[in-house]
Amino acid sequence: MSEELKNNPSPEKDKKEEVKAKKPVEGEKPKPAAKKVPPKPQIVVAPKEEPAEDWQKELIKKLGDDVEEAYVSVGEFNIVLKNNENFIANFENIKQHGFDYLADISSVDYLKFEGAPKRFGLSYHLYSMNMNRRLRVKVFLDENEKVPSVMDIWKTADFHEREAYDLMGIVFTGRQGLKRILLPDDWVGHPLRKDVDKVEGREEYTAKLVRKLREED
Amino acid sequence: MFKREIVELNMGPQHPSTHGVLRLKLKLDGETVVDLEPEIGYLHRGVEKLAENFNYLQALNLTDRLDYIAAVSNNLGYIETLEKLGGVEVPKKAQYFRVLLTELNRIASHLLWLATHALDIGAMTVFLYAFREREMILDMFEMYTGGRLLTTTFRYGGLKEDIPEGFDKKVKEFIKIFPSRMEDYEDLLTENRIWKKRTVGVGVISAEDAINLGLSGPVLRGSGVPYDIRKVEPYEVYDEFDWEIAVENGCDTYARYKVRMKEMRQSLRIVEQALEGMPEGEFRAKVPKTLKLPKGEVYHSIEAPKGELGYYLISDGKGTGPYRLKVRGPSFVNLQGLKPMCKGHMVADVVAIIGTLDVVLGEIDR
Amino acid sequence: MKGLVNFVKTFNYRDLIKGAAVTFKHQFKKTVTVQYPKQRLEPFPRFRGRLTLLKDENGEDKCVCCMACVRICPTQVIEIKPGKKEGRKTRYPVEYNFNMDRCIFCGLCVESCNFGAIELNNEYELAQYSRKDFYLTKEKMYLPTPKVEYRK
Known part of the structure; x- marks a missing residue:
């Protein structure tokens, strides 16, 4: 960042435009430091283990072929489900297995993430009140792929699904009232997607403004 | 003979009883709420x-700015999520101090809830008293972190700074004073007939509905479900302390009031034990200056004053920041309970029910 | 007479009397409020106020322009232009621009500084009439915030 300041001491118009264009790259601040150290930094991956406990095996058996992958990572049990016609039935199965509390539905955009099978992902975080266990059910989705809503099973899914639709643009079928929740109704686009960059104009209010104003005086 | 008409009423977003910029679209039959829809995102x-x-x-x-009433809890949840993925061992002293501060924060949060909830219903005196005690806790936060509301308290692997001199004296003073102050609040409210008329039987929600709606925290425990993450999945050193989960079976606003009052007493017990048992030693584990986490994902939830606060973190292993951070705010989910709770009640009860849910709009809107 | 007896018998305002007793008791307690402009509370030493630059005992800047504070600042309100001068081994800040308007007083800059060159002071009356007064340059960074008089 220091080199850049040296290069642009005066706020000329076209140069400022350049700074603006550079901004998204600059946003990840540690990058210049990363260039100095070896070109390919080693990526440490949290290890994936085979599910060992009985209830985990039982649940995988119950879900049958719809399970794409099941593993334990960082002490958390993950199941990757296929998005097919059994989707709702599988969740009903899971609920009957004791997971009666849906804590959270998180949507993820894997656009810049290495090793993800499809672009989007949904993570259902479930908890069982009786067994005191947690479970994460994951579903991967392509762009424009729709997913059935679990609102009939857990009413709490309402807000979570609306949020996933609002910020990530994932469409849930088989439910009513899927509309924007946090953003205004006339908003265009889905801001949590990775191809949406930072909003321009933010930098105007940072320290560069102090310099600009002083030079005007 | 008479035509019944459904009237739509707009409540908020600028309304003193909505505790922030919450807008409710009410459908009224006379003064009875037929339907209700919360509009958030302001x-x-x-x-x-x-x-x-x-x-x-x-x-x-x-994370400070999510639930700004309980910034310490938010910090704790976030830092613990990082530590879970990074696999770092936190020194005992730091763990004890984290518990102490978080429980003080819980008391501060509940005091603010008590003050505003009572004010909504019409008991002005409690508002003034509760803020007086909250001020003592905010002073402690200022003494330790330098911030009163937005504390930015903990760091990866331990604490930001060592505990300052004279901090324990301040906590001891608070422990000494607070039980008698609690009695004052209870004298003012618990048996008060106006308070009971406004809260008993208002906003009833059954345990099954509460679980299905994903409610958590005092709202769920007020329906008789003993779900407290501090007990069922102990983090930090909560399993070393002697305390009980506060549960009430009333399912209504009064039960949730009693749960929170009980919880403040239990929190004080934990604070007392944490202060007594505070070990000597390091306050921060040895961690690299720039934090890099392994590629992976983790969901960690803690018991924030409002309920289950979860962080879902995905790290791509390359950058020094999160690839995706999803916050499961307890207020956001608890707000879904507003509609079933309000149906069939009067407009004035809506105010009481918003108060009993204890929503903070900073966390709902994120 | 019978009505009065009945009234006394059914007189059960214990809850209200209990509450009134609490408020009555508080009349004799010490006031906890502070009459602000006349009385002032002193913040604790760790209070996070306005960012200030520090000088060492020789009157030189402690800052060596390592840019740690610039990099860590979440709102990007610090900008440093480094320079060299004779008689000083390390770099010194020719310019140190700070936009207090957008500062969130998190204290990460002070935490990241390895040279103890900056600190957050204990000022809490930072209101100004004009937005321009929040834009601090290096000269203003050493001084306390000028006192603002009320004007119409």
Whole structure:
């Protein structure tokens, strides 16, 4: 960042435009430091283990072929489900297995993430009140792929699904009232997607403004 | 003979009883609520998107601003999520102090809830008293972190700074004073007939419905479900202390009031034990200066004053910031309970029910 | 007479009397409020106020322009232009621009500084009439915030 300041001491118009264009790259601040150290930094991956406990095996058996992958990572049990016609039935199965509390539905955009099978992902975080266990059910989705809503099973899914639709643009079928929740109704686009960059104009209010104003005086 | 008409009423977003910028679209039959729809998003700042552009330490600042009444709890949840993925061992002293501060924060949060909830219903005196005690806790936060509301308290692997001199004296003073002050609040409210008329039987929700709606925290425990993450999945050193889960079976606003009052007493017990048992030693584990986490994902939830606060963090192993940070705010989910609770009640009860849910709009809108 | 007896018998305002007793008791307690402009509370030493630059005992800047504070600042409100001068081994800040308007007082800059060159002071009356007064340059960074008089 220091080199850049040296290069642009005066706020000329076209140069400022350049700074603006550079901004998204600059946003990840540690990058210049990363260039100095070896070109390919080693990526440490949290290890994936085979599910060992009985209830985990039982649940995988119950879900049958719809399970794409099941593993334990960082002490958390993950199941990757296929998005097919059994989707709702599988969740009903899971609920009957004791997971009666849906804590959270998180949507993820894997656009810049290495090793993800499809672009989007949904993570259902479930908890069982009786067994005191947690479970994460994951579903991967392509762009424009729709997913059935679990609102009939857990009413709490309402807000979570609306949020996933609002910020990530994932469409849930088989439910009513899927509309924007946090953003205004006339908003265009889905801001949590990775191809949406930072909003321009933010930098105007940072320290560069102090310099600009002083030079005007 | 008479035509019944459904009237739509707009409550908020600028309304003193909505505790922020919450807008409710009420459908009324006379003065009875037929249907209700919360409109949120007036305070949306895009915390999750901002976190993707920040590194792990900078993103800690964002968590302060989620539930600004309980910033310490938010910090704790976030830092513990990082520690879970990074697999770092936190020194015992830091763990004890984290518990102490978080429980003080819980008391402060509940005091603010008590003050505003009582004020909504019409008991002005409690408001003044509760703020007086909250001030003592905020002074402690200021003494330790330098901030009163937005504390930015903990750091990866331990605490930010060592505990200052004279801090324990302040906590001891608070422990001495607070039980008698609690009795004052109870004298003012618990048996008060106006308070009971406004709260008993208002906003009833059954245990099954509460679980299905994903409610958590005092709202769920007020329906008789003993779900407290501090007990069922102990984090930090909560399993070393002697305390009980506060549960009530009333399912109504009065039960939730009693749960929170009990919880403040239990929190004080934990504070007392944490202060007594505070070990000597390091306050921060040895961690690298720039934090890098392994590629993977983790969901960690803690018991914030409002309920289950979860962080879902995905790290791509390359950057020094989160790839995706999803916040499961307890207020956001608890707000879904508003509709079933309010149906069939009067407009004035809506105010009491919003108060009993204890929503903070900073966390709902993120 | 019978009505009065009945009234006394059914007189059960214990809850209200209990509450009134609490408020009555508080009349004799010490006031906890502070009459603000006349009385002032002193913040604790760790209070996070306005960012200030520090000088060492020789009157030189402690800052060596390592840019740690610039990099860590979440709101990007610090900008440093480094320079060299004779008689000083390390770099010194020719310019140190700070936009307090957007500062969130998180204290990460002070935490990241390895040279103890900056600190957050204990000022809490930072209101100004004009937005321009929040834009601090290096000269203003050493001084306390000028006191603002009320004007119409």
